Amino acid sequence: MKALIKAFYESTRDLLPIVVVIAFFQLLVLQQPFPGLLKMLGGLLMVVLGLTLFVHGLRTGLFPIGETMAYDFARKGSLPWLLLFAFALGFGTTVAEPALIAVADEAAEVAANGGMIASTDSAMESYAHGLRMTVAVSVGFAIMLGVFRIIKGWPVQYLILGGYIGVLVMTMFAPQEIIGIAYDSGGVTTSTITVPLVTALGVGLASSIAGRNPMVDGFGLIAFASLTPMIFVMAYGIVL
Amino acid sequence: MTDWLLEFAGIFFDTVTDVLPIATILFGFQFLVIRRQIPHLYRILSGFFYVILGLAFFLMGLEQALFPVGKLMAQQLTDPHFLGIDVELYKETIATQWASYYWVYLFAFAIGFSTTIAEPSLIAVAIKANDVSGGNINPWGLRIAVAIGVALGISLGAFRIITGTPLHYYIISGYIVVMLQTMFAPRSIIALAYDSGGVTTSTVTVPLVAALGLGLSATVPGRNPMLDGFGLIAFASLFPIMSVMGYAQLGRWYAHRQQQKTEYNTEE
Numbered sequence: 001m002k003a004l005i006k007a008f009y010e011s012t013r014d015l016l017p018i019v020v021v022i023a024f025f026q027l028l029v030l031q032q033p034f035p036g037l038l039k040m041l042g043g044l045l046m047v048v049l050g051l052t053l054f055v056h057g058l059r060t061g062l063f064p065i066g067e068t069m070a071y072d073f074a075r076k077g078s079l080p081w082l083l084l085f086a087f088a089l090g091f092g093t094t095v096a097e098p099a100l101i102a103v104a105d106e107a108a109e110v111a112a113n114g115g116m117i118a119s120t121d122s123a124m125e126s127y128a129h130g131l132r133m134t135v136a137v138s139v140g141f142a143i144m145l146g147v148f149r150i151i152k153g154w155p156v157q158y159l160i161l162g163g164y165i166g167v168l169v170m171t172m173f174a175p176q177e178i179i180g181i182a183y184d185s186g187g188v189t190t191s192t193i194t195v196p197l198v199t200a201l202g203v204g205l206a207s208s209i210a211g212r213n214p215m216v217d218g219f220g221l222i223a224f225a226s227l228t229p230m231i232f233v234m235a236y237g238i239v240l
Numbered sequence: 241m242t243d244w245l246l247e248f249a250g251i252f253f254d255t256v257t258d259v260l261p262i263a264t265i266l267f268g269f270q271f272l273v274i275r276r277q278i279p280h281l282y283r284i285l286s287g288f289f290y291v292i293l294g295l296a297f298f299l300m301g302l303e304q305a306l307f308p309v310g311k312l313m314a315q316q317l318t319d320p321h322f323l324g325i326d327v328e329l330y331k332e333t334i335a336t337q338w339a340s341y342y343w344v345y346l347f348a349f350a351i352g353f354s355t356t357i358a359e360p361s362l363i364a365v366a367i368k369a370n371d372v373s374g375g376n377i378n379p380w381g382l383r384i385a386v387a388i389g390v391a392l393g394i395s396l397g398a399f400r401i402i403t404g405t406p407l408h409y410y411i412i413s414g415y416i417v418v419m420l421q422t423m424f425a426p427r428s429i430i431a432l433a434y435d436s437g438g439v440t441t442s443t444v445t446v447p448l449v450a451a452l453g454l455g456l457s458a459t460v461p462g463r464n465p466m467l468d469g470f471g472l473i474a475f476a477s478l479f480p481i482m483s484v485m486g487y488a489q490l491g492r493w494y495a496h497r498q499q500q501k502t503e504y505n506t507e508e
Contacts, residue, residue, distance in 0.1 A: 007430050014363070017354035018306060022472075025313055025347060028321075032308070043305025047358075050298030053290045054360050055367075061287015063368070064280065065266060073360045092261045098254075099446060110467070156431045157422045173410045179409055180470030185471035187441035192295060193259055195361035196438050197266075199368050207372075210453045214372045215428040222365075223434030226477055 004052075008236050030070060058196050066200025071102040074208040076081040079151070089198065091140030092226060099188040100135055106130040107181045112195065114177040116240065131236060138232035142224035147218070150205045153212055158219040163227040171232035178237030185233045186226040195222060251303075252296040259292055267485065278367050295443075298360065302444065311451040317347050318395055318455035335403040345395045348452060352394035355445040356387035377432070381487065387435045388478045389483030394449060397475035401456045401463060401481040407471045421485040424485070429488035437481040441473050448461070449476060 026032055034040060073082045094100060100133035106125040108117070108131070117123045149159060171179060190198075198221045270278055303416055316322060325340050348381060356362060368378035400410060441449075449472050458470040 003398060006349070006498075014358045017357050018351075020348040021354045022306065022309060022313065024350070025317070026309065028335055029343060030313065030316055040305045043301040046297045046301030047305065048301075050294045050296065051358070051360060051363075053292075053294030054298060055363060057287045057290030057292075057294055058367070059287070059363055061284050062364075063283050064287070065278065068278060069266065069270060069274065072270075072276055076274060078273075081269075081273050085265075085273070088265045088269070089262070093263045096258060096261055098258070100389055100444070135451075151335070156434060157419075160422075163417060164419070165436070168408075168412060168415070171269055171412075173486060177467065180467060180474075183266055183407060183411060183474035184470045184472075187438070187477040190361065190442065191258070191439045192361045192443050193291065195442075196364035197262065197366075199435070213428070215369075216431060218372060219369075219435045221433035222438040223431070226438035230431065240358055 007052045007055060007190045008048065011055070014051060015044065015048055056190075060194040062193070063200045066197045067204035070201050070204025071208045074205060080149075082147060083144050086201075086229065087127045088141075089139040089194075089201070090143035091136045093191060093194040093197075094139040094189050095132065095136035097191050099186070099191070100132055101128075101186055103181065103185055104135075106132045107131055109180070110181065111176050111240075114175070116175065116237075128238075129238070131233065132230050134236045135185055135189060135229045138228040139225045140144060141171040142228040142231075143221055145228075146202065146221040146224040147205065150202060150217050151209065153217060154216075157232070158222070160223060160227065163224070163231065167234075168237070170231050174234035176236045178234060182230050182233035182237065185229045190222055190225055191231050194225075198222060198225070199223065248300055251300045252292070253499075255292050255296045255299070258422070260287065263288065273352065297362075299443065302447075307447055309311070313447065314351075314451040315455045317343055318459050320454070320459055338399060338402050340504055341398070342400050344398050344452075344456065348394040348398040349391040351448055352445070353387045353451070356390040356480075357383060357439060358444050359442060360444075361442050362386060362436070365432075365435060365439050373459045380430075382436070382484065382496035385483045385487035385502070386440055386450050386480040389436075389480030390440050390445065392483070393475035393479030394452070394472055396454065396479075397472040400457060400461055400471065400475075401453065401468050403464060404468070406462075407474065411413065411474060414482070417487075418481050421482060421489070424489065425485040426488050429485060433481050433484035433488070436484045437477040439481075440480050441476050445476065446473065447475065476482055 024036060075087065076082075083133075099141075105124075105128050107203035109130040111117050111127055112119040112124050145159070149156065170182075174182065198218070202221045203214045206212040206214040206216075206227050214219075320326075323340055323343060325337055353377075362383055363379075366382050368381060369377045370379045396410065400407065405437070425433065450469075453469045453472040454465050457463040457465040
């Protein structure tokens, strides 16, 4: 019970800044009243309750399963299966991501306006679908590469530097219209459920392999997952 | 009440469909490849249920309480009439008027900071970092460092849309700064700092920031929402990397100074 009250307090504290910011701009800067104050308070209560439940589920569900699977894979010692799992996790969590679907549809519109593809519904749909698949494959590839890095113990910054160079080279050749979308696509791929799972997987792997430090080697998977989509999306823009 | 229930059921169902492919992959590999009983299976399943239920409440509450007013606010604040800018007068030279958009920068900063503090995936990473570092990394300090990074990033992104400078100049300079910082940052923070770039932009931040980008690019003369509306998310994922490494460097510098002070005192 005590833990629950503490969790509730923490969620309220986490939400407080947004409420202050919105209230400040609404009342003092725009000088307008709040529409439907009661409904808003009800909504805030739901946000706090939701955050509390989410964090509880994180500790009892998502973190333990990510770690258990990492330990089991490390003990089993089968690299191909582990890499396949990493790819499947990255691909599977990204392909159905609502934020990505929204971005892909917008990108199709930009491409049609820019004359890169025909302005028909079917052309735009196939463009958006192709883009989504590209991003999902790139995230799968990123998690796979990240897991391989943890096993090999390579320093994360060399791979990130390589990724940055990749982004820069692609930027020089990619059509102007796709650059903004490509840069943003890196940010939208990592959802609220993927992040805890992937983090637990990385940290679990790094703690169960001898000679790896979970702090130095365990993190970094998310970073790859937000870098590779930029490169792959610009490549998609060049090829089409 | 029935409306509410229907809406909640819809959001709950959407969340379940989001989680389903992930759960299939996890349990599929567990049963077919690892072939070992999951310890505390019941506890883990109930944890999944809490996550889904929590996210459903969270999203529904945001939709009801914050997103409509936040999005409207982004539109109103970017309106040239509100800002007192005569767009007819500055059609071609709007970039020279960048300072008149001060409310936009302040809003971008405040909304970037506050939404990041409430971002569930960042909470998850902060908890994990605290566990792994044996308490060395303060979750609250990490989250504030990330939030400051996002706040600066989004304000700068707003400045870029207003002045109309190309996105990749900023991103390339950002990459160079990140690489320079990497050379000097404590080794244990590097991977975490890179990760914090990716986690900042999800459920809470993206809708409000996207509304700001669209509002700005639609009202600043000469900007095209289709082209210039993008890019704020990219800023929001780049700047936390710098602020987290900066935070770690500051922490190390402070610890170093404290240590020197004690040494000095004992010498006396």
